Amino acid sequence: MDPDPDLTIVLLGNSGVGKSASGNTILGRVAFESKASFSPSKVAVRQEAGVVFGKQIRVVDTAGILEFEEQIKSCCEEVLQTVRPVLFLLVVKVDRFTTEQRKAVEAAIRVVGESAFRCCFLLFTYGDSLKNTSLQDFIFMDEQSSLPEVVRDFSERFHLFNNEDRGRQQVQELLEKSGHLQVPSAGASNQRTGLDGSGVGCWTSEVFSNHVTGPGEGGSTRLQERRIVLMGPAGCGKSSAGNTLLGFHRFQPDCAFDGVRRRAESGSAEVDGVRLTVVDSAGLSGDGLSLDQLVHEIRTAMRLAEPGPHVIVFVVKIGRLSSGDSRLLRLLTRLLDASVSRHAVVLFTHGDALGGRSLRDAVQSSCCVSELVARCAGRHCVLDNTRTDRLQVERFLQLMDETVRGNWGRHCGPETLGPADRKSSPDPGRGQTLRHRLWVRLSRCLPAGPGLLRVLSAAGSALTLLMNIETQRYFY
Numbered sequence: 001m002d003p004d005p006d007l008t009i010v011l012l013g014n015s016g017v018g019k020s021a022s023g024n025t026i027l028g029r030v031a032f033e034s035k036a037s038f039s040p041s042k043v044a045v046r047q048e049a050g051v052v053f054g055k056q057i058r059v060v061d062t063a064g065i066l067e068f069e070e071q072i073k074s075c076c077e078e079v080l081q082t083v084r085p086v087l088f089l090l091v092v093k094v095d096r097f098t099t100e101q102r103k104a105v106e107a108a109i110r111v112v113g114e115s116a117f118r119c120c121f122l123l124f125t126y127g128d129s130l131k132n133t134s135l136q137d138f139i140f141m142d143e144q145s146s147l148p149e150v151v152r153d154f155s156e157r158f159h160l161f162n163n164e165d166r167g168r169q170q171v172q173e174l175l176e177k178s179g180h181l182q183v184p185s186a187g188a189s190n191q192r193t194g195l196d197g198s199g200v201g202c203w204t205s206e207v208f209s210n211h212v213t214g215p216g217e218g219g220s221t222r223l224q225e226r227r228i229v230l231m232g233p234a235g236c237g238k239s240s241a242g243n244t245l246l247g248f249h250r251f252q253p254d255c256a257f258d259g260v261r262r263r264a265e266s267g268s269a270e271v272d273g274v275r276l277t278v279v280d281s282a283g284l285s286g287d288g289l290s291l292d293q294l295v296h297e298i299r300t301a302m303r304l305a306e307p308g309p310h311v312i313v314f315v316v317k318i319g320r321l322s323s324g325d326s327r328l329l330r331l332l333t334r335l336l337d338a339s340v341s342r343h344a345v346v347l348f349t350h351g352d353a354l355g356g357r358s359l360r361d362a363v364q365s366s367c368c369v370s371e372l373v374a375r376c377a378g379r380h381c382v383l384d385n386t387r388t389d390r391l392q393v394e395r396f397l398q399l400m401d402e403t404v405r406g407n408w409g410r411h412c413g414p415e416t417l418g419p420a421d422r423k424s425s426p427d428p429g430r431g432q433t434l435r436h437r438l439w440v441r442l443s444r445c446l447p448a449g450p451g452l453l454r455v456l457s458a459a460g461s462a463l464t465l466l467m468n469i470e471t472q473r474y475f476y
Contacts (some may be wrong), residue, residue: 005049005058007180008079011123012072012111013091014104015064018125022091022161023059026052026171032061044071053172053181065107066100073111080116087178088112088120094129094138094160097147105150121178122151122158128165135160155406225275226400227305227411230347231298231332232315233325234283237349241315241383242278245393247271251280264301272397279304286328294331299414308411310404312344314376316369318353318362329368336375343412344376345399351384351392379403 009026011019020032031048049058060079062072079086090108092101112120130138135158140148151158159174175181228245230238239251250267268277281301284294302309314332321329336344354362359382363370373380381396 005084006055007085007087007175008058008060008082009087009089010060010062010076010079011089011091012062012065012108014066014101017091017093017101017104018161019091020061022089022123022125023048023061025161026057026059026174028052028168028171031059044068045075053175055175055181065104065111069107069111076111076113076116080113085180086116086119087180088116089123090120091123091125094124094126094135097142097145097150102146102150120154120157121174122154123174124158124160127160127162130160225277226311226404227277227279227309228311228313228400229279229281229298229301229305229309230313230315231281231301232284233317233322233328234285236315236317236325237383238283238315239280241313241347241349242267242280244383245271245396246276246278247393250278264297264304266304271393277305279309284328286324286326286331289328289331291331291334294328295335298335302412302414305411308413310343310407310409310411311400312340312412313347314344314372315347315349316372318348318350318359318382321366321368326366326368329372333368333372333375336372339416340412341375341377342407343403345379345381345403346373346376347396348380348382349384351382354382 009023011023013019023032024030027048027050029050031050032046044063046061047058048061049056051057060075062068062075065072076088088108090105092105109117109120124135127135133141139151157178159170159177161170161174172181230242232238239253242251243249246267246269248269250269251265264279264281266277266279268275270276279301282297284297302312314329316329348359359380363373379399379402381392381399383392383396
């Protein structure tokens with residue numbers, strides 16, 4: 001067996017769901033013997049290797065995870081210590097999703113760990129039992145089942161195997177879908193390296209930015225175009241950021257005497273083999289801006305990226321925010337319900353202004369900025385418009401690819417913004433109100449003296465920590 005394979009695939013799941021058969025399907029031979037038995041397996045981990053589509057692949061077949069969780073966890077930790085690509089397949093049988101199946105899924109997630117969860121795919125087996133039912137219909141067939149929730153937790157990273165057929169196309173589609181097999185295409189190379197030296201989503205440098213596969217029983221959708229909309233306060237650096245991303249001077253900042261351009265503009269260019277369309281929205285001011293006016297401005301910009309942008313980029317300038325800018329960021333945060341926020345990222349400009357300060361500290365110093373980052377699930381990037389190197393652009397494109405992959409290439413349409421978003425939105429001043437109430441009540445209950453100020457200060461700090469803890473975890 002090759003000690004340094006191109007890819008290691010680890011099969012996880014409950015007993016009897018088809019892990020061994022899936023390993024045989026991947027390798028194209030009977031590598032793992034599976035016998036029907038009432039007694040559990042006595043071997044926690046088995047390994048076999050082979051050449052699959054020109055790649056040396058090692059397959060790790062594990063026993064029932066509910067019986068061998070600790071041993072399997074040790075195996076996964078050992079695999080993750082290597083620098084080679086890893087793909088975890090959580091195997092689920094096409095059948096009634098029982099409580100035991102759910103426990104097996106939860107155990108597998110614990111074994112993989114939070115940091116490697118993005119490398120994990122759901123692999124449904126016994127696809128032949130679906131007959132004329134699609135996999136999507138099967139997943140959402142039972143409204144009381146927790147299976148749809150599990151699929152959503154995996155950001156719809158799933159695939160279907162028919163182990164009886166053992167056709168090679170289903171294996172090829174799995175490797176392509178997970179980013180471990182290149183789809184030949186003309187033009188420039190699509191390979192990108194992540195911020196930590198790994199690729200997007202699967203801990204591998206072989207990530208192909210123009211290949212996004214939709215959910216289903218196979219098949220792939222080529223996505224040759226990326227459309228993004230830049231939103232943010234006037235003077236935050238949207239136009240310069242757009243020019244930096246496109247690689248040429250397309251947007252002219254400060255087109256009016258007050259420095260605010262009145263109309264949204266768009267520009268396109270070929271960037272790393274992808275047709276990138278950037279919409280630079282009109283500069284906005286939070287002073288006197290109503291929520292309806294903001295929705296109108298966003299929809300106007302989104303229509304320039306028809307049929308809709310893949311990514312909405314909220315541009316924030318690093319530095320002191322005016323009261324109008326803070327109010328605008330709170331209004332933008334209020335519009336981010338689940339359907340919109342999954343397409344949203346935060347782009348910090350003027351990165352040189354950080355000096356020696358960490359971005360996490362800068363974000364935590366502003367309640368409205370930290371709330372915006374948290375609502376975008378921590379997706380953020382820093383851009384220094386004074387730099388001429390393309391590394392920072394590559395980092396943003398990496399973030400864009402991750403966001404597009406997480407949505408399976410779907411775009412965000414103007415119709416997603418509406419009154420429903422505003423009704424369910426939290427009060428942007430909630431944090432300040434809670435802090436004020438806490439201080440007033442404590443000051444009334446506690447006797448005056450030198451210890452009162454220390455108690456009030458500690459209580460305020462504790463409340464601030466609780467409010468920001470959701471954002472803090474994205475910067476560790």
